[in-house]
Amino acid sequence: MPFSLFLRLALFSVALCGQLFVAAAETAIAPYQADPHTLHLWHLDEAKAPFRDEGPTQTDMLGLFNGARPSQNSYPGLGKAISFNHNVGGTPGNSDLMGAVLIAKEELAEGAADRVDSSFQYFGEDGAFTFEAVVKLDQHPSEAEVIALSILSMDGEDNERIFNFRIERQGFLTFNPLPDSGSTGGAMATIPTVGPHALNTKDWFHVAVTYNGREETSANLRLYWTRLDSGATEANLIGGGTLSNDLNGRLGDLAIGNEARNHFNAEAEPFCGNIDEVRISSLARHETDYLFVPGEMRVPSEKFDPSPSNKARSDGKILTITEMRVDGKPVALPDRPGSSPLTLPPGIHRIDFDLQFNSQLQSLSGLSDIRCQMEGFDESWRNADAGMSLTFQVLDAQDRIVSQNRHLVNGSSDGWKTPISESTFGPRAEPLFIPLTGRKLRISLDSGPPDTTGNFAISQLNLSLASDSANSFWPNSNLADGENLDSPAGVPRGWTRSGGDPAIAQVDRSSTSRFLVLVDGEQSKSGSWISEIDLDPEIHLGKTISCTWKESYNVFAKGVHQSSFLNVSSGDYVFRAVGLINGELIDGPDLVQAFRVRPALSERAWFWPALTSATVALFALALFRHARRLNRRRLRQMWFENAIEQDRIRIARDMHDDLGNRICFLRMTAARAKEEAERDPAKLKQHLGKLGASARELVNAMNELVWAVDPKYDTLDHLASHLTRVAEDVFGDSTILCRFDIPSRVPDYVLGSDYRHHISLAVKEALYNVVKHAGPCEVHLSLDCSDDQLNIEVRDNGCGFDPKQTDPICNGLKNLVGRMKDLGGSCKIISSLGKGTQVCLSAPLPTQDESSCPIL
Structure with a gap:
């Protein structure tokens, strides 16, 4: 075979293998095919409107407006996508923005003209649904200059506000039933920022919200966020929530990539990126029933029971401590009963126990309570708490709790309705004493143990001195100030979110006021609102204040109960808990947990004697050092005086021994010269020479003496x-x-x-x-x-x-x-x-x- 022919065949083989590899990569994930549960399916592959609906009712999307760009590259194998990161005017972040949008009608209109047709369905016979899409962001939500990033919505004017499935700028994925949906609640979860499904701007993600159709039960909404090329074999659950009722079927303006609520000709929630493969289903799809899961691994959704599973653990005892926290931080409990007691560091602590009945007792009717005590701290038996709470705490300069009033809610309040904005908010008042050591006041609205679900809302929170109830000193009590307060993800001034899932803490409003609300449909996480203010020592300390607010709640407290003990100091303690049914103890062993708080150094028996001895020793050492400094000062002075005296003696000796002798020699020479001048004038010249030489030597000796004593x-x-x-x-x-x-x-x-x-x-x-x-x-x-x-x-x-x-x-x-x-x-x-x-x-x-x- 000629070499040139061989080379051509080799190149052809390489090219063919490359094409096969690309084809295999592109077909790894394939577009959806309509199944019996598909209501609507838009592949969004067309170069222009209309965009075909592959579902049974074929509601094509007819209007592509405000700069939306079709025919954008999608995830390999999914054809084309639409980019909504565009607008044709208005101010980013305000309601006058005219952002890119895809709607079911040919024109945007103020009113019902762009409402979806009456035949449109968006849930199954039992109210269940799944809304999903494939998305890719161009920028992080926090950097987007929009109100929110809407994926799929049915919103409009007048009485057409049904739902919105979107990403909030704060990094939350949310599903919001709007005022005309016939339901309330919703779901909000934090999008992952670490791990295989971390939010970024280079990967494609699958997003979905499911509702199982079981109204009046908690945790019936679920939110999913999954990176397509992560290798996941099931959707990544990031949170959930509760829908109080099935959606009522009312229709509005259906839109992809934005809202179509034409408010002053504005579409202010464009999705800052690309969207593809939008599907609406008539049931809550199973975690494996999505396009990124290989077909042989998918579980048929009709066989899926989406109700929350019971995760209570059982070890043969009546009660179990699911978690023990010290100052809010979990601690590891001993593995075996009877092992060495748990040892805690010195200090004044808050000790919290989460308690749970074992699984075989969870279903007993009439189960009413868990009671507990802590030997060495409080011998009386108290009921363990269950439900959500509003807590008022006074903190000292070291942030230790010195006074507390905790208000618990469980069940439904009088006047509870759905949506919550239509509920009757009942008034509530509680006293709180502020000790003289108080420095700050903290208020927390907490969703309680992780398995507690439901809704708890408060409004018109006011704090005032009991003697002057008309004047409230709590700032922003009407929640008028803050950021993005028209969104559930808004943040009122002075409040912060906290907890395992901060998205549980939301903002909502009724026709008359805004309110803080906990929307907790996730049985494995909790969330809270927290706010703190400084107390005025001249006004508040030593006084009793009145805490007033209005509340509405519908809370489902499950198996976990909480028992808290404040200001636990050093010592040995034994925590005990028992279960009761209809007020009677359940037969079986008590739950016992021993622990010890180590004493601080100042609390140990040897500390004060040792401190006294050390103080005396330090005082004696200080006296010794002072006396030593005085003696050294005296010795130094004596040394200087002695050095001066020695110099004087030396100078006197040198003057006597050297200068004195030379002067004496000069005098003798001068006398001899006088005698010779009379007797032998010829010898006078010789004596005068000796006299001059001696004078020069005297001058040199004087210079020597001056040099020896001159400090320069x-x-x-x-x-x-x-x-x-x-x-x-x-x-x-x-x-x-x-x-x-x-x-x-x-x-x-x-x-x-x-x-x-x-x-x-x-x-x-x-x-x-x-x-x-x-x-x-x-x-x-x-x-x-x-x-x-x-x-x-x-x-x-x-x-x-x-x-x-x-x-x-x-x-x-x-x-x-x-x-x-x-x-x-x-x-x-x-x-x-x-x-x-x-x-x-x-x-x-x-x-x-x-x-x-x-x-x-």
């Missing part, structure tokens, strides 16, 4: 210069040649006058010995500093001497050795007959402190 010469550099001058003076009138080996730059040492004086006289003594005894010769004077040691050497090549036959005293060497010894140094003399003499002087250089005072 207290450096090693000046000492080196002075020794050079001394050598020049000593050998000036002789035939001896002196050579110097002194560095041009010497270390910057500070020397005391006494140190300089001894070194100078020692060197001078060595030089004079050369003049007196060495004879004609050559002399080397060297100076060196190393290892904080001053080394001076005087070396000649004169006649030398035998040290063994010479008396040092007679040779004038005793003073030289003594001076070096006074400086803590040494003097070494090396000589032999005919080979010269070497005098080595060595002394430690003083440190800065030593040069001033040796007493630290």
Whole structure:
């Protein structure tokens, strides 16, 4: 086979394999095919309207407006998509924005003209439904300049507001039944930000909301968010909620990618990205019944029971502690009963226990209560709490709870209706005492244990002094200020969301006021609203305040009960709980949990004696150090006085021994000159010469004395210069040649006058010995500093001497050795007959402190 032909076949094989691989990738996920449960299905593959409905009623989408762009690339295998990240005017983030939208009618209209046809169905015979789509975001919701990102809606003017399935800018996926739907509640869940299904702008996601058609039961709504290429074999459940009733079937303006509520010609919720494969089904589809799950792994949705499963655990006991929390943080409980007690850190704690009946007792009728006590803290038995709560807490400067009033709700309030905006809000008032240690007031609206579901709403919250109930000091009590307050995801000023699923905490409104509401349909998570204010010490402390509000609720408390104990200090405790049916104890062992709060250091028996001993020891040490400082100060003063005295004595000795002798010699020479002038005038000139020489020597001696005591010469550099001058003076009138080996730059040492004086006289003594005894010769004077040691050497090549036959005293060497010894140094003399003499002087250089005072 020719090589060129072989090469062509190889290239063709590679290209074919590549095309097969691409084809396989593109068909990994295929578009939906209508099944018996499909009501509507839009593939959105057309290049322009109409966009065909593959469902049985064939409600084609006829109107593509405000810059919406079809024929955009979709996920491989799904054909084309529509981009809604466009508009044709208005202000982003306001209701006048005219964003891209796809509707069922050919024109947008103010009124019923663009309402969907009367034959349109969007739920099954029992009210169940599934709304779903495939989406890809162009930007993070928080960066989108829109009110919200609507996926599918039926909204309109007048009495046409039915539902909205959308993404909130805060990162929530929500399904909202609107005022004309005949239902209330809804579902809101936080979109994942980490993990395989984390929200991003590069991947395609499948989104869905399902309703199982079981009205008046909790957790009947579910929200799903799944990344298409994550390899998931079932939809990723991110949360849920409760729909109080089936949707009533009323119709509005059906829209994909926006709302079609033409308010002043505005469509203000465009989806900031692409949408594809929109499907509406007549039942709550199973987690596997979606396009990203391989066909052989799908479970038929009609065989799926979407009711919440019972997750209560059973270990053979009547009651179980599902969780114990210390200051709001979970702690690990011992694995085996009878093991060492749980040990908690020192401090003042809040201890919470979540309690649950075992699964075999959950279904018993008449089950009414759990009672508990904590031995060592409160011997009385109390009922464990169940349901949602509104809690008022006073905190001290360390954020410890010093006063509390907790209001629990369970069941339905009088006047409860759906939607909640039509409920009657009943008034409520509770007192709260503020201790003198109070610094802040915290209010929390909490959905209770994770398995508690339902709705709890409060409005018109006011706090006032009991003596002045007309004036409320609680800010923003009417919830008029805040961000995006017309949306359930809004945030009133002063309030924050918290809990395992913050989306449970929502904002809603009636015809007269706004209110905070907990919409909890998720049995595994909880959420809350929290707000704090600072207390005014001059107004509030030591007073009782009145807490008033209006409330409406429909709460389903399941198996988990809570028992809380505030301000638990150090000690040993035993928590006990028992179950009751119709007021009678259930036979079986009690639930017992022992624990210990370690005492703080100040609470231990040895602490105060040890502190007293340490205080006395520190006081004694302080006295000792003070006395030591005084003594050191006195010693320093004495040292200075002694140093001055020594200098005075030395100066007096030098003046007496040297200057005095020279002056005496001058006087004797002058007297002899006077005598010779009368007796022998010829000798007068000789005596006058001696007199002048003696005067010069006296001046030099005076200079030596001044140099020794003048502090401006207290450096090693000046000492080196002075020794050079001394050598020049000593050998000036002789035939001896002196050579110097002194560095041009010497270390910057500070020397005391006494140190300089001894070194100078020692060197001078060595030089004079050369003049007196060495004879004609050559002399080397060297100076060196190393290892904080001053080394001076005087070396000649004169006649030398035998040290063994010479008396040092007679040779004038005793003073030289003594001076070096006074400086803590040494003097070494090396000589032999005919080979010269070497005098080595060595002394430690003083440190800065030593040069001033040796007493630290």
